[in-house]
Amino acid sequence: MNIANFSQMLSFIKPELAVSVTILVVVVFDLIFNKNKKIIPYIALLGIVVTGYYVIQQYALSGTAFPTSGKYGMVTVDAFASFFKMIVLIATLCIVIFSYYSDEIIKTQGRLGEYYTLIFGMVLGMFVMISASDLILIYLSMELMSLSSYVLAGFTKLRTRNSEAALKYLIYGAISSGLMLFGISLVYGMTGTTNLYQLNAALQGADVNLYTVGFALILIFAGIGYKISAAPFHFWTPDVYEGAPISITAYLSVASKAAGFALLMRFLKTTFVTYVDPHGSWQLFNIFDWQTLLILISVLTMTLGNFAALWQDNLKRMLAYSSIAHAGYMLLGVLVLTNKGVSAVMFYFFVYLIMNLGAFFVVMIIANKIGSENIDDYDGLGYSSPFLGVTFGIFLVSLTGLPPTAGFIGKLNLFVALLDKQMVVVAVIAVINSVVSLYYYIRVLKHMFLTKRDEKISIPVPMPAFLFILVMATTTIFFGIYFTPITSWAQNAAAILHF
């Protein structure tokens, strides 16, 4: 490899380099300002802004870099990757604001440097995961992201539940990544390559045993399914979401899920598609029936998530099950195997980012004061602090998917993509699921507004937190009415680089 070529390839990983430099700077500043750690969140913000600049700069770039052999490289950069990197970055920005106001994190003041180092470790893992086009790199990035999140899940160390969450997360994660690695090794054994683009040609041409391929692909899907908490691999989700500090719960529910979905879609489209017809429909070659598998997983995921959420009294646990159900909805956009489905998933992610982080933020502000996430402690809060009550209501209505909120448009896009492929039965199941979910979201509002309580609790909302909630709530409503910019952004970015 010659040097000019190499330095040109470095321009493909500028955002990743920026994140790496941020990690180093955070560590160094953590050591220099040993007594006063107040400065570290601002360095994190600066790092996010610089990274965001490079991500936007990369928007026009399209290609692969760092080939091991042949034409196609290990890293793919395209508009699709930039969109998801932007989602991850916005989520990270929100989490920095979260952590600034979270009592749980403030109590660990002495370890703030480690906290942000690990967060950026996760960001680096997710960035690489989003643009990886090589099975080894996919595995490495998943490990990098997972290892950081295991530590973050048990970061506060103050409660037994916290440690329990981290340990469960670690054990489930180790098993699923082991399964995935086994699947990768089988695929490599059959084709002799780990590059997704070369795998496409190799799997089409080679005389492979269909059962072995199916087994290997299911194993690889197990690793990805664990990250997006799809149904048979979701067992860690409720316990980890309940036990982890709430800022990390919110982060896991949005950012790591976004990276997982980006990986799933890129993996499907690069490895198994022969050509994309003019309607944007993917033509898969006949090796493994992805559509049936994804329909099964999707229906199972959303039904299980919604029905389990009905009985939850802890809000964090309820939101955990709701995030499983949302993973099921988003799989609807993947299983249609069209460009339209991909753009629907991307739009949904943008909306889900806003409404889910908003809901978690309100839960956190309330938990800071009353020290509990139990639904019975929310009695009458709608009257004593109307602002939090109303905005929480907006987020929950949007999570249900009712107009005039953005959640409605997101779900509408997904269902339209389904109906385009004449999958009416799946669409009907999804709509029924949405109706079920209405019960547990509205139940919270019932506790807040229709149940009286004797003592008055006033919950202090600091001014910037107030503004943050206000911005999240208004954008939830705003994109429910004027959604064209995001839709067109998602549609433009939906074309995953393919040959």
Next chain:
Amino acid sequence: MLTEFGKIFVFILLAGLFVAVGIFTAKILRPHRPTKEKLETYECGEDPIGTPWVKFNVRFYVVALIFLIFDVEVVMLFPWAVTYQKFGAYGYLVGIIFLIVLFVGMLYEWGKGDLEWDRPQPIIPYLHKEEEQNK
């Protein structure tokens, strides 16, 4: 005939068989005269004192981790040292960046006091039990 994986399978079978036959033959041939001392966990004629499950200092782990990191560093640096001349200044720079990252890691360990064996104030973490949480 056998595929490549088939050969591996035969290899696995043979390996299992080899162990089983070895142990079984030894069992038939060896004398069997157990005494109390022979059946102790550590057969040195000493009675064991206490349980083997003692807590030992967590800093042994830290030292092991630090050692591991710098051990791996050498593994990474060796191929670089052999080939960097082909890449000129650019290759040299890559190695320097790698070393800077590691150096920051070492500064971190140093700054947090993990390189000193006698830490002045051990920080004992405090754990809320679930009962306190639910009161």
